[in-house]
Amino acid sequence: MSAKSGLIQPDFRLDGKTALITGASSGLGAHFARLLAGLGAKVVCGARRRDRLDDLVAQIAANGGQAQAVVLDVQDEASVIAAFDAAEAGLGTPSIVIANAGVNEIGLATEISMDAYDAVMSVNVRGVFITAREAARRMIAAGSSERGDGRIVLIASMAGLKPLPGLVPYSVSKAAVVMMARSMAAEWMRKGINVSAICPGYIETEINSDWLNQPGGQKMVSGFPRRRIMDEEALDGAMAWLVSEAGRYASGSVIQIDDGQGL
Structure with missing residues (x-):
């Protein structure tokens, strides 16, 4: 971080860092992979759909970045461990991990089956725990205690902070993630x-x-203060800050970015 003309210039660059992202085959996970690669990180893209991961890795390479695809199921401890092994062998121990993989089940609580409830909890809670725990084990073994460079970001939801009818399992899972x-x-x-x-x-x-x-869903959006949903880029600033040197003092932070949807 440097001072120039009285202004502090935050350092968001991630050159030399390796990042691992789960749920990277689509949506926010793929977006985060492109974001971190653009900031200079070597990116390990993890998910179950290999074809999509290969396309993402090709996109990142075409833009001058470095990426690797690893197939993993976050519910399966052995699969997550194998993914970290592959990441270390390919691009080095990740010092940045984004636990992004998640699923949803829509329906009233009286109508949700226990199989559906368990499926949400297995991915959104168990999967996040396994991913974060394995990330921490690898970071500590690689010397994070001395360098202070370990960064783990869990993707929760405003649903973990605000009750949303029709989304009880999802909301409960995201409150657990917080x-x-x-x-x-x-x-x-x-x-x-x-x-x-x-x-x-x-x-x-x-x-x-x-x-x-x-x-x-359209009725719900019309009830938001700004009557809109957000773009993927809405999270870029917070993510870049949390995983970089600029966010070295941010730990235990819970950052709600919802365009006022939760008001």
Whole structure:
């Protein structure tokens, strides 16, 4: 960070860093991969759909970046461990990890099956925990305690802060992610690892596109203060800050970026 003309210039560059992102085959995960690659990071793109990951890696390479695809299922501990092994062998130990993979189930609580409830919890809570835990283990083994360069960002949701009828399993899972970020931050503070959560408002992605284009979803959007959903780029500033040297003092942070949708 440098001072120039009395202004502080934040350092968002990630040159020499390796980042691993889950749920990178589409939506926000793919966007985060392109963002971090553009800031200079070597990016490991993890998800279940290999064809889409290969396309993303090709896009990043075409723009001068460096990326690697790893197939993983965040619900499966062995799969996550194997993905980190592949990342270390290919691009080096990730010092930045974004736990982004998530699923949704829409419906009234009285109508949601336990299989559907369990599926949401398995990806959104268990998967985030496994990803963050493995990330921390690798960072600590690689010397994060001395360097203080570990960055873990968990993607939660405004639904984890504001009750949303029809989204009980999703809301519960994202509230758990918020507390997970704060609790892990407290545990790993002296290990040189910052852990924070971003709570986005509605951004159209594969998991909510059908709902947003239904009459119920359109009615919901019309009730937002600005009557709109957000663009993917809405989270760029917060993400770049949290994972870079500029955000070295941010840990346990819960950042809500929702265009006032939760008001």
